[in-house]
Amino acid sequence: MVIEPSSGVRVQLFVTCLVDLLYPEVGERTVALLERLGCEVAFTREQTCCGQPALNSGHPVAARTVAGHFLDAFAETDGPIVAPFGSCVHMVRHHYPRLFADAAPRQRDLARTLGARTTDLASFVVDVLGRSDVGGRYPGSRDDAPVPVAYHHECHLLRGLGVADAPLALLRGVAGCTVVETERGDLCCGFGGTFSLKMSNVSVAMADEKLDRALAAGARAIVSTDVGCLMHLEGRARRRRLPLAVHHLVDLLEPDGRL
Amino acid sequence: MHEHPQAEPDAGVSLNLHRAAGNWARQRGVARARVDWEQWREQARAVRADAVGHMDELIDLLSRRVSAAGGHVHRARTAADAREHVIRICREVGARSAVKAKSMTSEEIGLGDALAAAGIDAVETDLGEYIVQAMGDRPSHLLAPAVHLSAAQVAELFSRESGHTLDPDDTRSLVDHARDVLRPRFLAADVGITGANLAVAETGTLVLVESEGNIRLSTALPRVHIAVMGIEKVVRDWDGAAHLVQMLPLAAHGVPAAASTSYITGPARDGDDGPEQLHLVLLDGGRSSIQGTEFEAALHCIRCGACMYACPVYRQVGGHHYGSTYSGPIGAVITPLLEGLTPDTAELPWFSSLCGACVEACPVKIPLDDQLVMLRARAAVANSAAAGRRPDPEGALFRAWAALWSRPATYRATAATAGRALAPLWSTIAREHEDGGWHTRAPFPFSHFTDGRDALGPDPEPFHARWRRRRG
Numbered sequence A: 001m002v003i004e005p006s007s008g009v010r011v012q013l014f015v016t017c018l019v020d021l022l023y024p025e026v027g028e029r030t031v032a033l034l035e036r037l038g039c040e041v042a043f044t045r046e047q048t049c050c051g052q053p054a055l056n057s058g059h060p061v062a063a064r065t066v067a068g069h070f071l072d073a074f075a076e077t078d079g080p081i082v083a084p085f086g087s088c089v090h091m092v093r094h095h096y097p098r099l100f101a102d103a104a105p106r107q108r109d110l111a112r113t114l115g116a117r118t119t120d121l122a123s124f125v126v127d128v129l130g131r132s133d134v135g136g137r138y139p140g141s142r143d144d145a146p147v148p149v150a151y152h153h154e155c156h157l158l159r160g161l162g163v164a165d166a167p168l169a170l171l172r173g174v175a176g177c178t179v180v181e182t183e184r185g186d187l188c189c190g191f192g193g194t195f196s197l198k199m200s201n202v203s204v205a206m207a208d209e210k211l212d213r214a215l216a217a218g219a220r221a222i223v224s225t226d227v228g229c230l231m232h233l234e235g236r237a238r239r240r241r242l243p244l245a246v247h248h249l250v251d252l253l254e255p256d257g258r259l
Numbered sequence B: 001m002h003e004h005p006q007a008e009p010d011a012g013v014s015l016n017l018h019r020a021a022g023n024w025a026r027q028r029g030v031a032r033a034r035v036d037w038e039q040w041r042e043q044a045r046a047v048r049a050d051a052v053g054h055m056d057e058l059i060d061l062l063s064r065r066v067s068a069a070g071g072h073v074h075r076a077r078t079a080a081d082a083r084e085h086v087i088r089i090c091r092e093v094g095a096r097s098a099v100k101a102k103s104m105t106s107e108e109i110g111l112g113d114a115l116a117a118a119g120i121d122a123v124e125t126d127l128g129e130y131i132v133q134a135m136g137d138r139p140s141h142l143l144a145p146a147v148h149l150s151a152a153q154v155a156e157l158f159s160r161e162s163g164h165t166l167d168p169d170d171t172r173s174l175v176d177h178a179r180d181v182l183r184p185r186f187l188a189a190d191v192g193i194t195g196a197n198l199a200v201a202e203t204g205t206l207v208l209v210e211s212e213g214n215i216r217l218s219t220a221l222p223r224v225h226i227a228v229m230g231i232e233k234v235v236r237d238w239d240g241a242a243h244l245v246q247m248l249p250l251a252a253h254g255v256p257a258a259a260s261t262s263y264i265t266g267p268a269r270d271g272d273d274g275p276e277q278l279h280l281v282l283l284d285g286g287r288s289s290i291q292g293t294e295f296e297a298a299l300h301c302i303r304c305g306a307c308m309y310a311c312p313v314y315r316q317v318g319g320h321h322y323g324s325t326y327s328g329p330i331g332a333v334i335t336p337l338l339e340g341l342t343p344d345t346a347e348l349p350w351f352s353s354l355c356g357a358c359v360e361a362c363p364v365k366i367p368l369d370d371q372l373v374m375l376r377a378r379a380a381v382a383n384s385a386a387a388g389r390r391p392d393p394e395g396a397l398f399r400a401w402a403a404l405w406s407r408p409a410t411y412r413a414t415a416a417t418a419g420r421a422l423a424p425l426w427s428t429i430a431r432e433h434e435d436g437g438w439h440t441r442a443p444f445p446f447s448h449f450t451d452g453r454d455a456l457g458p459d460p461e462p463f464h465a466r467w468r469r470r471r472g
Helices: A017-021 A024-036 A052-056 A060-075 A086-099 A105-117 A121-128 A155-160 A165-172 A200-216 A227-239 A249-253 B011-034 B037-053 B055-068 B079-092 B104-108 B111-117 B127-134 B151-162 B171-188 B214-220 B238-253 B296-300 B306-310 B312-317 B328-339 B345-350 B357-361 B368-387 B393-405 B408-429 B446-451 B463-471
Strands: A010-013 A040-042 A081-083 A118-120 A147-151 A177-180 A221-224 A245-248 B072-076 B097-100 B121-124 B191-194 B198-200 B205-210 B224-230 B260-264 B277-283
Touching: A010 A024, A017 A024, A017 A227, A017 B408, A017 B463, A024 A040, A024 A121, A024 A249, A024 B463, A052 A060, A052 A086, A052 B368, A052 B393, A060 A086, A060 A105, A060 B393, A081 A086, A081 A121, A086 A105, A086 A118, A086 A155, A105 A118, A118 A121, A121 A165, A121 A249, A147 A165, A155 B357, A165 A177, A165 A249, A200 A221, A200 A227, A200 B312, A200 B446, A221 A227, A221 A249, A227 A245, A245 A249, B011 B238, B011 B306, B011 B312, B037 B055, B037 B238, B037 B296, B055 B072, B055 B198, B055 B277, B072 B079, B079 B111, B079 B191, B079 B224, B079 B277, B097 B111, B097 B171, B097 B214, B104 B111, B104 B224, B111 B121, B121 B127, B127 B151, B127 B171, B151 B171, B171 B214, B191 B214, B198 B238, B205 B214, B205 B224, B205 B238, B214 B260, B296 B328, B296 B368, B306 B312, B306 B328, B306 B357, B328 B345, B328 B357, B328 B368, B345 B368, B357 B368, B368 B393, B393 B408, B408 B463
Parallel strands: A010 A040, A010 A081, A081 A118, A147 A177, A147 A221, A221 A245, B072 B277, B097 B121, B097 B191, B191 B224, B224 B277
Antiparallel strands: B198 B205, B205 B260
């Protein structure tokens, strides 16, 4: 399904808790992009979190309490639900059906219908709006000296939802940067939610592998679609004082290249 | 379970594993170009699902066919039962020495130590297994037991054994040394002990896949062959077996066929060369308790090792740190299932960032990441039960969190608190307050995060507040 931008499609923003609390500007840039592409963005202030932190930590009852609220928050809304964070989309689409398998029919049905409506930002722009190039500029860049950037595939987007091409297509449309290939770009960066706390040392070793390979490929920045990965990678790069910037994809899709 | 699991990166092991995993990843591309990979996976999954779904029926059929072909079948409910069968057979045939081919099932039941204790001189004949046995070490990978070691470490061992200085780059001389040691052992052994990659129920045929030729020698030269196999390895028929025999080397090494595959139906007959006796020891070892549960797909595993090479956590820590016979993602799933949840096995589902690389690599489509998540839940329940009346802080924390975050008002209140009220706390704790809200220290439990990374503190104005301010 491709929707003409002029048709003013109404989109529900699912901002996700980590974007809300840690990266609110990623949420604002998501709204700006969608509006620039002709969407009408609605935001229900009922929304909180998808429940993934509890599920992945082995607390499905707590996860279901919070996920049940997600169902209520979006039950009365209409249109596609779009999130700038693949992992939370994966939670709704992949885990909700099992989480609510033995729930009351209303929740079971909502889990299915909301799952079908929920999409990551890049797939929505490329596959639904039919826009594989939305422009954008790498912050502070010049055309004669493009910044080499490495794209980091968010695991739950790449393997969980099978989305590899859409975010890369948008990144390739950004002026002032070139995408460099890194060895084993499909490897996890080691964030993994509570994994980053429980297995801190392993998590950091995985970040180092990712960062070192990006540097080896000549990258000066890493771009991804998961703010968990972003905080983990930038936090490690800062600790090691590496010459690597870290950006959410949507940061680069601003037309004037300001951050 | 041999040891407490330790989730520590191991720099030396990791380097050796990165090399092996890199080779595997390159070969994987080659393999997938050869066949319709997704269709092949689905077919392999279906073969295994049929087998595991009808395990009792197929094990009965297999047992009848093996007996009809002149073999002896021994059922073992536990690892101890399986060890006793093997030792008893060895004693009955008056065996003093044995050659062992690589078998994770024999590792699982601790057969090496049991044979030694029974006074049977058993040598591992797979090159990697031979190396780890000679070093007093343990295998760290399903197919590549010595993958954690470097050529230099092997050359040092073999130089000591042979009394000559062997060059780590001269793999030929290393292999020649192993051959010189092992060849007389094959010729002298009374018993050959192997595992089996699968068994075909309709004809009672054991299928053994290998790359070195030691299995062929172990099953042909000694006068008695004992195969120890988990009951889940049975498949219904030759159609299914033929697919898996092609899928296994493709998934394991990216090659279309193994160097050698042995198909064994009964002992030697009518004056043929080969063993006079064939014994098949069928191990349950907790497998039947997984059948019919939400974890049943874990029994589909064909032990190809692909999930291990794919797993970034396994690459960092190596197989030994799991503290269990089976390591990597499949080990983190089946160890707690086979052995039950103990404080040790309950750690294993955490040996994963849930990145899904194992699921993508698995040739029989085991949903390992979902199973790891479900096992974490079982572990949390076991933890909570073990805590009894004592406080269960993690469970309490998540219950409180769920109560707060399932209501927008209290969610936003905690967000505001985190951003505003906690901001001074974060700043106090943070020794260095860096630019843009990054901190070098954070309050517990986020202090684990800042052990190795800086952390972004909560934004003073979350998105919810910004939206309300701008859009009402």
